[in-house]
Amino acid sequence: PKPSADPPATTVKSYACQRRTPLKHHNTFLTDALEILAENAEFNENEGRSVAFRRSASVLKALPHVVRGMDDLKNLPCLGEHSVRVIKEILEDGTSSEVESTRQSEQYQAMKALTGVFGVGVKSADRWFREGLRRPLDLIHTGQKLNLAQQAGVQYYNDLNRPVTKREAVAISHIVEKAVNAVLSGAIITLMGGFRRGKEVGHDVDFLITHLEEGAEEGLMPKVLNWLEEQGLLLYQKTTRNSYLESKDGPARPPHNLDRFERCFSIFKLEKGKEGSGTSLNTSYDSGTTEGITGTTEQPGPSWRAVRVDLVVSPFSQFAFATLGWTGSKLFERELRRWAGQEKGMSLSSHALYDSKQQRYLRANSEEEIFAHLGLEYIPPSERNA
Numbered sequence: 001p002k003p004s005a006d007p008p009a010t011t012v013k014s015y016a017c018q019r020r021t022p023l024k025h026h027n028t029f030l031t032d033a034l035e036i037l038a039e040n041a042e043f044n045e046n047e048g049r050s051v052a053f054r055r056s057a058s059v060l061k062a063l064p065h066v067v068r069g070m071d072d073l074k075n076l077p078c079l080g081e082h083s084v085r086v087i088k089e090i091l092e093d094g095t096s097s098e099v100e101s102t103r104q105s106e107q108y109q110a111m112k113a114l115t116g117v118f119g120v121g122v123k124s125a126d127r128w129f130r131e132g133l134r135r136p137l138d139l140i141h142t143g144q145k146l147n148l149a150q151q152a153g154v155q156y157y158n159d160l161n162r163p164v165t166k167r168e169a170v171a172i173s174h175i176v177e178k179a180v181n182a183v184l185s186g187a188i189i190t191l192m193g194g195f196r197r198g199k200e201v202g203h204d205v206d207f208l209i210t211h212l213e214e215g216a217e218e219g220l221m222p223k224v225l226n227w228l229e230e231q232g233l234l235l236y237q238k239t240t241r242n243s244y245l246e247s248k249d250g251p252a253r254p255p256h257n258l259d260r261f262e263r264c265f266s267i268f269k270l271e272k273g274k275e276g277s278g279t280s281l282n283t284s285y286d287s288g289t290t291e292g293i294t295g296t297t298e299q300p301g302p303s304w305r306a307v308r309v310d311l312v313v314s315p316f317s318q319f320a321f322a323t324l325g326w327t328g329s330k331l332f333e334r335e336l337r338r339w340a341g342q343e344k345g346m347s348l349s350s351h352a353l354y355d356s357k358q359q360r361y362l363r364a365n366s367e368e369e370i371f372a373h374l375g376l377e378y379i380p381p382s383e384r385n386a
């Protein structure tokens, strides 16, 4: 038995939205492993298991030190028996046999490759895997019927799987600003997602657009898309209503904007050498139009690349909620909603916060106010990397 003079073990709160999670942390050797298992559980459509692994990993991201032994795990929340077993194995042997065999498995590798195609979800990937397909090119070779998103996904596969740099994100910001300003003056455009949390690279670039004058933002998305289209800057786009974060147990979304088209998944054509370096003297006149698989459509060449861009339009009254909802991380968002529901009897979405006890919506003009309504200490974006 240890003497009671032990320094107290690090205490970590149990919801990710109660903790500060920096981008860079001390335990990637463990969290990468746990996230492989989480990803694999997603591929098997086992959401509960996946979230359990993600929560375990997230707790380790919040620790101010490297985990060196099992003692370091004392008093930590969210670590299930399975996660503990994996961590123990890695601490003792350097690797976990389960993680390594998952990494090597045909199913994991195929699902990773197939879901890596824009527009392909777990369900389609799994069906194709069962039919014997393994790689994105198999979709072409076997003549699979693809929807428009998936066609774009295959066509721009290499570009879309290449990380988007901060510099490219800034270049895209300038394009989006130009597009929005061309169709509506006074709009506010904010970079969201991973880049707002301080990431250096991302899989896409996320923007939230609003206007101080409530209602001025209505109908903005189609106009912006038209402008981009006319400039030849859009390779693909699909606009939808925002149905994400809708809760089963509360009217989280005010009903009046049910029919607004407010979000857009798109693929931009970004000219190279225009990434805002200030030194973009481009003497290369390569056309960038090489013949692609289809023979007719433009393929990324030396002069441009394809970049995934998400655009969201929000009325100003919902801007704080939209900002919070689109900053992420995904686990942080999920934990915020779980906290709201389980601990506060509230329902949070990227539109509103509903208090079930008071049976009313709680207004907020800033993220700080939303955290305060939820009884949470404010966590800045750079520490929401749960």
Ligand code: TTP
Pocket: 192, 193, 194, 195, 199, 201, 202, 203, 204, 205, 206, 242, 243, 244, 245, 310, 325, 326, 327, 328, 329, 330, 333, 350
């Ligand atoms: P992503 O762009 O998928 O992720 P990310 O920006 O955190 O990381 P990456 O660098 O890989 O792009 O999502 C951004 C945030 O938007 C994420 O926290 C979840 C949130 N979000 C949606 O993805 N869909 C929605 O409908 C809403 C409201 C929010």
Ligand code: MN
Pocket: 025, 063, 064, 065
């Ligand atoms: Mn640290």
Ligand code: MN
Pocket: 192, 193, 194, 195, 202, 203, 204, 205, 206
């Ligand atoms: Mn993103």
Ligand code: MN
Pocket: 193, 204, 205, 206, 310
């Ligand atoms: Mn996104």
